[in-house]
Amino acid sequence: xxxxxxxxxxxxxxxxxxxxxxxxxxxxxxxxxxxxxxxxxxxxxxxxxxxxxxxxxxxxxxxxxxxxxxxxxxxxxxxxxxxxxxxxxxxxxxxxxxxxxxxxxxxxxxxxx
Amino acid sequence: xxxxxxxxxxxxxxxxxxxxxxxxxxxxxxxxxxxxxxxxxxxxxxxxxxxxxxxxxxxxxxxxxxxxxxxxxxxxxxxxxxxxxxxxxxxxxxxxxxxxxxxxxxxxxxxxxxxxxxxxxxxxxxxxxxxxxxxxxxxxxxxxxxxxxxxxxxxxxxxxxxxxxxxxxxxxxxxxxxxxxxxxxxxxxxxxxxxxxxxxxxxxxxxxx
Numbered sequence: 175x176x177x178x179x180x181x182x183x184x185x186x187x188x189x190x191x192x193x194x195x196x197x198x199x200x201x202x203x204x205x206x207x208x209x210x211x212x213x214x215x216x217x218x219x220x221x222x223x224x225x226x227x228x229x230x231x232x233x234x235x236x237x238x239x240x241x242x243x244x245x246x247x248x249x250x251x252x253x254x255x256x257x258x259x260x261x262x263x264x265x266x267x268x269x270x271x272x273x274x275x276x277x278x279x280x281x282x283x284x285x286x287x
Numbered sequence: 288x289x290x291x292x293x294x295x296x297x298x299x300x301x302x303x304x305x306x307x308x309x310x311x312x313x314x315x316x317x318x319x320x321x322x323x324x325x326x327x328x329x330x331x332x333x334x335x336x337x338x339x340x341x342x343x344x345x346x347x348x349x350x351x352x353x354x355x356x357x358x359x360x361x362x363x364x365x366x367x368x369x370x371x372x373x374x375x376x377x378x379x380x381x382x383x384x385x386x387x388x389x390x391x392x393x394x395x396x397x398x399x400x401x402x403x404x405x406x407x408x409x410x411x412x413x414x415x416x417x418x419x420x421x422x423x424x425x426x427x428x429x430x431x432x433x434x435x436x437x438x439x440x441x442x443x444x445x446x447x448x449x450x451x452x453x454x455x456x457x458x459x460x461x462x463x464x465x466x467x468x469x470x471x472x473x474x475x476x477x478x479x480x481x482x483x484x485x486x487x488x489x490x491x492x493x494x495x496x
Contacts (some may be wrong), residue, residue, distance in 0.1 A: 194341070194343050195461050197383075222459075223345070224346040224347060224458075225345050225352060226352070226362050227344075227350045227351060227352045228351050229347065229350040229351075236457070238457070246315055262347050264458075264459040265345070
């Protein structure tokens, strides 16, 4: 399964692009805040534009928070598939953070279903 | 240790899911007279091309989308109907898992899965009758599709209503289609054996009696 590394940023960073005929399932996430500047809050976000439906004639781009975790400064947190069970991104998988920190690295493992 | 596996008493041959080259099809007399090109005729399949095609929609909870398989440029039309009378399209439909149901109508606003009592048809505004005639994704999985229909030119629009159930904010509905394009050639004088072997494709109204 593929993986992608991003660093903490207040503007959500795309880790996995949307695939039209599949959802994105994160299978692991490692947040390396060992050299980070402060305690950090990380979100997995789901970014997509819904389809035209009976109730919505003009859909707008949507971002939904799918997961949130707090990581202490100096800590490394490893989440596996069981920890992330039930997390599903319909569109692109984004990683958002509460501050910009180039020393806080987030590695996301994922699969498409 | 030594084991002697007994010879099986019978074996099962599973026929292909899709119409194959050389197969015979028959359109009986229940087709309306407007379908003179095929009505009460036998055809032999000369060629087939199975075309995979995935459709997907992201729909909010308690909302729906009418997927219209007929041809055109409307917002909900998917344009997979044949354009020639000599083409028969056999379509397999499978769904990836999700929190939704599908309801089928042909023509629009006339559901297929009704019961006989007057109000016993699907109604998505009714919490109970929402599930009447509603097919869940597991009924026809993406990798083992079990919903099949046949399309010919000028058939009334077939509608698949995809309704997202409560319990999620949005759902992504992935519909896997296999469109088996079949080129038909008329058999003007079918033998009795041909008539027995031919697959009968009836007009959709036979589902309502």
